[in-house]
Amino acid sequence: MLSLILHGRKSLELQRCRNLLFAVNPLQYSSAFSSAADASLQDGRKGHNFTASYLVTSLGFTTKLAESISKKVSFEDKSNPQSVLSLLRSHGFRDSHISSIITNYPKLLTLDAESSLAPKLKFLKSRGASTSELTEILSKVPKILRIKKDKTLSRYYDFVREIVQADKSSSSEFEVSLPLPHGPSKIRNVFALRQLGMPQDLLFPLLISQSGAVNGKVRFEESLKKVLEMGFDPTTSRFVQALRMLYQMSEKTIAEKVNVYTRLGLSGEDVWEMFKKWPTFMTNSEKKITQTFETFSKCGLVEEEILSAFKKFPQCIGASEHNCKNIADSIETFLELGFSRDEFVMTVKRHPQCLGLSAELVKKKTEFLVKEMGWPIKAVVSNPSVLGNSMEKRMVPRCNVIKALMSKGLLGSELPSIHSVLVCTDQDFLKRYVRKYDDELLVAELMGIFTGGRVST
Incomplete structure (x- = not known):
């Protein structure tokens, strides 16, 4: 394990150097059964609605967050959740912790x-856990409360506490005092990842995960070695994804997956670059x-273009299963907006997402850019x-700044290129269109438009 950690640190340093250098037939049911099913669905919706409403009123959650949580858990009265909240508050947990x-x-x-709790x-x-320590640790890793045995709960709690305390200290080294050789294999494995520099937000979910990616010894070490040799950075979520994939799949399964892609025309090297x-x-x-290959073909892409899209954006593979039945509608949407078929194909080639x-x-985004802002279809x-940009966070605020500048005659009569306005960082945009002016009042006005998302008049 130590050799893996040392090897991993070397691999991470090499990767950081590279980054600096290169900046990589339906069943028929009786009416009685259908009625019962409908009633069940209604009860389910009632529970979800009550749960969402409770989270908003009792904890101040946003409606969007509350609705998302209600899909994972639901209840139809407040007695039990209220008891849980009261218990937590009696132990010093503030609303932010809860x-x-x-x-x-x-x-x-x-x-x-x-x-239970x-x-x-x-x-x-x-x-000996103080109120401040208890609230901090459990706020970070609340799922350890589902552990039933006191001994295991104690080990996991102590492990999390030592990591949190180490991160607060000035020392970059983390020395655990737990008896790891005799402790749970999961703690030993998570400790190894910690030694590689994995941050808390990635580490703690693995500790309490039931997926098994950090269980055992041999399987974990083999998977970890492969991930490190591929150059994945342990400080990123992609490292965790790669570790899980290699841990869960056998060599035979991996070979079969690679074989499918090579039959389509990709090389084994292409597949691992996509990985x-x-x-x-x-x-x-x-x-x-x-199915994805066929979907892209229906869009008008030839084999070489499809494989290029796969290599550029492997996320698109499989996603089309949800879109396949609507692919004709998708094409028609672009055509109705004014795209030629060739332009649609070019758009998919350049941005498969x-x-x-x-x-x-x-439709909403294209109409905003073309009809409201005035950029031609070819610019899109x-x-x-x-x-792929967010309307609320990027498109509207930046375009409102451009509108304001044009209404003041500060940009001339021609609209800036769509690339210079939307394909850049916030800092570059502000430097290019806001902070360049010496007029403090103007800069303040433009910043207000940019941060407030107000449409200029």
Whole structure:
């Protein structure tokens, strides 16, 4: 394990150097059964609606977050969740702690406060955990509260605490005092990842994960070695994705996956380069892969162009299973907006991700750019990545600044290129169109438009 850690540190340093150098037939049911099913669905919706409403009113969650959580857990009355919240507050948890805990572990609200949660909190406090320490640790890793055995709970809690304390200290070294050789294999493995520099936000979910990617010894070390040799950075989520993929798949399965892609015309080297960009693409079935290929073909791309799109954006593989039945509508949307068929094909070639956008979103964004702003269709075709931009966070604020400048005659009569406005960082945009002016009042006005998202008049 030590050799793997040392090897991993060397690999990470090499990778950082590279980054600096290169800056990589339906069943028929009786009416009685159908009625029962409808009632069940209605009850389910009632529970989800109540849960979402409760989270908004009791914890101040946004409607969007509350609705997302209600898909994972639901209840139809507030007695149990209220007991859980009361218990947490009685142990010193503030609303900010509780919000973090429920966001990461919503099922906590369904646990029995007195018989399940209270004994665990009491046990941890009996071991000397202060209120501030307890609230901090459990806010970061609330799922350790689902551990039933005191001994295991104690080990996991202590491990998390030592990492948190080490990150607060000035020392970059982390020396764990737990008896790792006799401790759970998961802790030993997570410790190895910690020694490679993996941050808390990636490390702690692995510690309490039930996926098994950090269980055992031999399998974990073999997978870790492969991921490190490929040059994945342990400080990134892509490292975790790659580790999970290689841990879960046997050599035979991997060989079969690679073989599917090579039969389509990709080389083995191409496949592993795609793996480095998006590890989870390797989980796609042969059916999904061929279905994606056929979908791109229906879009008008030839084999070479499809393979190029795969290599450029492996995320698109498999995604089309949801869009395949609507592919004709997708094409028609672009054509109705004024794209020629050749322009549509060029857009897909340059930005395959656009196939993952809904027809409604494509229409909304294109009409905003072409009809409201005045850029030609060809500008969108040349810069199709703008279709992936957020309307609220990027398109509207930046375009409102441009509108304001043009209304003041500060940009002349010609609209700046779509590339200079939307295909750049916020800092570059502000430097180019806001901070360049010496007039402080003007700069303040433009910053207000940019940050407030107000449409200029």
